[in-house]
Amino acid sequence: MSEAVVPDAMVSPAVGGLHGEKAGGPAVDFSYVGIDAILEQMRRKAMKQGFELNIMVVGQSGLGKSTLMNTLFKSKVSRKSVLATAQEKIPKTIEIKSISHDIEEKGVRMKLTVIDTPGFGDQINNENCWQPIMKFINDQYEAYLQEEININRKKRIPDSRVHCCIYFIPPTGHCLRPLDVEFMRRLSKVVNIVPVIAKADTLTLEERDFFKKKIREELRANGIDVYPQKEFDEDAEDRMINEKIREMIPFAVVGSDQEYQVNGRRLLGRKTKWGTIEVENIAHCEFAYLRDLLIRTHMQNIKDITSSIHYEMYRVRRLNENNTVMASAELERTDAQYPSTSESPSSVTC
Amino acid sequence: MASSDVARQPDKGVRPLSLAGHVGFDSLPDQLVNKSICQGFCFNILCIGETGIGKSTLMDTLFNTNFENFESSHFEPQVKLRAQTYDLQESNVRLRLTVVNTVGFGDQMNKQESYQPVVDYIDRQFESYLQEELKIKRSLHNYHDSRVHACLYFISPSGHSLKSLDLVTMKKLDSKVNIIPVIAKADTISKSELHKFKIKIMSELVSNGVQIYQFPLDDETVAKVNTTMNGHLPFAVVGSTEEVSVGNKMVKARQYPWGVVQVENENHCDFVKLREMLICVNMEDLREQTHTRHYELYRRCKLEEMGFKDTGPESKPVSLQQTYEAKRQEFLVELQKREDEMRQMFVQRVKEKESELKEAERELQSRFEQLKRLHADEKAALEEKKRLLDEDQSSFSKRRAAAQLLQAQSLTANGKKDKDRKNE
Numbered sequence: 077m078s079e080a081v082v083p084d085a086m087v088s089p090a091v092g093g094l095h096g097e098k099a100g101g102p103a104v105d106f107s108y109v110g111i112d113a114i115l116e117q118m119r120r121k122a123m124k125q126g127f128e129l130n131i132m133v134v135g136q137s138g139l140g141k142s143t144l145m146n147t148l149f150k151s152k153v154s155r156k157s158v159l160a161t162a163q164e165k166i167p168k169t170i171e172i173k174s175i176s177h178d179i180e181e182k183g184v185r186m187k188l189t190v191i192d193t194p195g196f197g198d199q200i201n202n203e204n205c206w207q208p209i210m211k212f213i214n215d216q217y218e219a220y221l222q223e224e225i226n227i228n229r230k231k232r233i234p235d236s237r238v239h240c241c242i243y244f245i246p247p248t249g250h251c252l253r254p255l256d257v258e259f260m261r262r263l264s265k266v267v268n269i270v271p272v273i274a275k276a277d278t279l280t281l282e283e284r285d286f287f288k289k290k291i292r293e294e295l296r297a298n299g300i301d302v303y304p305q306k307e308f309d310e311d312a313e314d315r316m317i318n319e320k321i322r323e324m325i326p327f328a329v330v331g332s333d334q335e336y337q338v339n340g341r342r343l344l345g346r347k348t349k350w351g352t353i354e355v356e357n358i359a360h361c362e363f364a365y366l367r368d369l370l371i372r373t374h375m376q377n378i379k380d381i382t383s384s385i386h387y388e389m390y391r392v393r394r395l396n397e398n399n400t401v402m403a404s405a406e407l408e409r410t411d412a413q414y415p416s417t418s419e420s421p422s423s424v425t426c
Numbered sequence: 427m428a429s430s431d432v433a434r435q436p437d438k439g440v441r442p443l444s445l446a447g448h449v450g451f452d453s454l455p456d457q458l459v460n461k462s463i464c465q466g467f468c469f470n471i472l473c474i475g476e477t478g479i480g481k482s483t484l485m486d487t488l489f490n491t492n493f494e495n496f497e498s499s500h501f502e503p504q505v506k507l508r509a510q511t512y513d514l515q516e517s518n519v520r521l522r523l524t525v526v527n528t529v530g531f532g533d534q535m536n537k538q539e540s541y542q543p544v545v546d547y548i549d550r551q552f553e554s555y556l557q558e559e560l561k562i563k564r565s566l567h568n569y570h571d572s573r574v575h576a577c578l579y580f581i582s583p584s585g586h587s588l589k590s591l592d593l594v595t596m597k598k599l600d601s602k603v604n605i606i607p608v609i610a611k612a613d614t615i616s617k618s619e620l621h622k623f624k625i626k627i628m629s630e631l632v633s634n635g636v637q638i639y640q641f642p643l644d645d646e647t648v649a650k651v652n653t654t655m656n657g658h659l660p661f662a663v664v665g666s667t668e669e670v671s672v673g674n675k676m677v678k679a680r681q682y683p684w685g686v687v688q689v690e691n692e693n694h695c696d697f698v699k700l701r702e703m704l705i706c707v708n709m710e711d712l713r714e715q716t717h718t719r720h721y722e723l724y725r726r727c728k729l730e731e732m733g734f735k736d737t738g739p740e741s742k743p744v745s746l747q748q749t750y751e752a753k754r755q756e757f758l759v760e761l762q763k764r765e766d767e768m769r770q771m772f773v774q775r776v777k778e779k780e781s782e783l784k785e786a787e788r789e790l791q792s793r794f795e796q797l798k799r800l801h802a803d804e805k806a807a808l809e810e811k812k813r814l815l816d817e818d819q820s821s822f823s824k825r826r827a828a829a830q831l832l833q834a835q836s837l838t839a840n841g842k843k844d845k846d847r848k849n850e
Contacts, residue, residue: 109514109516110701110702110705111467111519112518112520113707113709114467114521114705117707117708117709118455119455119456119458120645121710122454122455123455124456125646127454149445149449150446150447150449151444176440177440177441177442177443178440178443179442179443179445180445181445181451181452182452183448184451184452184454186451187795190649199464227725227726227729227730230716236504243528291572310464343488353645371449372450372451372453373457375451376454376457376460376461377457377459384566384567395562396562405476426782
């Protein structure tokens with residue numbers, strides 16, 4: 077806990093007095109206060125409480141969503157592994173299924189919830205297929221809001237808000253389809269979207285680069301802000317890191333939960349007649365980048381953006397909505413009583 | 427909001443899984459810590475104690491800096507609070523520290539209301555946080571949290587027991603803030619007296635039902651040290667920013683002719699224990715208790731006072747929004763009703779006044795008619811009289827004329843007669 081670094085205690089301009097260090101003075105821990113012990117306290121508290129993460133996977137069936145989830149978390153987290161019915165029947169409408177798991181690594185406990193959307197994009201007429209998903213996300217925000225405005229509220233409000241939505245783009249190699257554009261456009265406003273190119277082992281490296289460039293252009297042209305959003309970069313350092321990531325999205329991923337022997341090591345991969353694709357090899361696919369982004373470096377940031385930006389936007393909208401409804405009802409009543417006054421009721425926008 | 431309680435037993439529908447390899451989310455606490463480092467921390471301490479008891483000196487000693495302080499006078503008419511904010515930094519941790527001191531506490535002749543400014547200050551901080559939380563467009567993570575996290579109550583070292591002012595103040599504050607009592611100027615008490623004093627103080631606090639802050643025992647890493655420290659409460663502290671050379675070191679101490687009281691010597695006073703407990707071990711817990719216990723209590727009381735409930739009359743859950751709207755409706759309806767009433771009253775009064783005036787007008791009219799008639803009558807009567815008079819006059823003049831004629835005739839007749847006689 078106590079560091080060998082000599083701490084200084086600087087005080088803001090209110091004081092013109094002494095600083096912690098004395099010239100030629102011995103006894104370093106003499107001026108040590110111990111404020112930085114709070115980091116350790118925070119860490120202890122966080123470990124004790126555990127973390128929560130809610131990931132939603134969206135994409136047509138057969139793109140490898142469940143396999144990717146299993147690969148990301150190195151265990152059978154997908155819906156198919158849990159439910160006994162391994163039927164591959166495509167549902168008639170979009171369903172939303174969420175499964176929760178308790179996982180632990182090196183003392184850090186996490187409650188991971190994977191939200192699956194079977195049936196997305198599988199019908200013949202896919203208009204409005206984002207609506208059930210939007211509704212689900214907004215319902216989670218609503219549940220949190222209701223808990224928050226209670227009088228007697230819980231010590232820790234259970235967080236079921238969707239932190240991150242991984243959108244699977246089929247590897248056509250050309251450009252985004254209207255369904256993709258429409259979905260991402262609508263949902264990037266309410267949730268963090270991470271687009272990935274699924275089954276990337278069908279694209280050669282040149283095709284992959286071309287595809288990615290095309291996708292980035294289309295995203296920019298349609299004004300779709302995927303994670304990491306440019307406007308939420310906090311400082312120059314953040315911007316630098318995030319720019320590098322933005323150069324690489326969407327990640328071209330390959331998922332696998334089977335291990336093969338490669339060069340004397342056991343690695344996750346896909347074995348084909350012409351070679352073995354190693355999942356965690358960055359020369360083969362970009363799975364490692366995705367994993368690092370989602371889990372190792374930006375997980376906290378994703379959760380923060382969800383809670384402080386997306387949730388707050390929802391809250392503002394919702395509370396204003398109530399006020400507008402009230403105000404317009406009021407104006408109508410006033411109109412009825414005094415028909416001489418000419419006031420036009422404000423339009424209610426939801 | 428970043429993390430939540432994971433139940434000790436898994437909830438239904440949550441399966442425990444084991445991982446086949448290293449996933450990497452063990453870096454989550456580090457990510458959390460890094461974010462907090464970027465944001466900085468804030469901590470607010472409230473020091474309550476009589477003037478001259480050593481509050482500012484202790485703060486200086488605790489945080490190893492020289493907060494700009496000046497001596498307060500003993501003649502304050504009322505207890506006031508003075509808050510000062512400082513930005514401290516140690517290695518890579520930035521702390522925004524706010525120290526609130528009471529000025530003039532215990533100096534008045536009548537100390538009955540001494541605790542009130544303190545309670546008001548604490549409530550004001552809760553209130554402003556509540557306001558921010560209830561806003562529509564809010565920015566809670568940028569909000570400078572000014573709620574009081576810890577309250578150091580300075581007990582004067584009389585050696586006997588607590589003063590009644592102390593008991594009253596602490597009783598009022600124990601449900602609003604984490605109270606840590608300290609015995610100030612502990613170098614005036616000997617060791618044996620101190621031991622008895624501490625026992626007396628704790629027993630008085632318990633018997634009066636004052637709940638002071640207990641260091642938390644639920645985390646195994648710190649439970650042991652916290653339990654021992656709980657037994658040393660209240661801490662007997664000595665503060666000093668002056669340095670004295672002891673042996674070959676310069677230490678913070680107070681120099682007396684009979685010896686040197688070293689501040690950081692555990693045999694001399696409990697300063698090191700206080701610093702460790704307050705800052706190194708439990709700072710985060712103090713902040714958490716303030717937010718989850720004291721602030722929630724305040725919020726609940728405040729909202730219930732304003733009339734919000736969680737469940738409506740049919741015991742269906744009623745949201746804050748609905749209650750607020752219902753209240754607003756009620757209020758507007760009330761306003762409307764009052765407006766109508768006033769309008770009614772006004773119309774009523776206008777009618778009354780109108781009828782009154784009409785009545786008066788009619789009366790006047792009738793009187794006028796009456797007078798006119800009287801006048802006409804009198805005039806007629808007068809006319810009559812005049813006519814009579816005229817008649818009389820005319821008849822009189824006729825008679826006079828007749829009389830004159832008669833007289834004239836009689837004269838002439840007499841004259842003739844005379845003539846006649848003469849002639850004879």
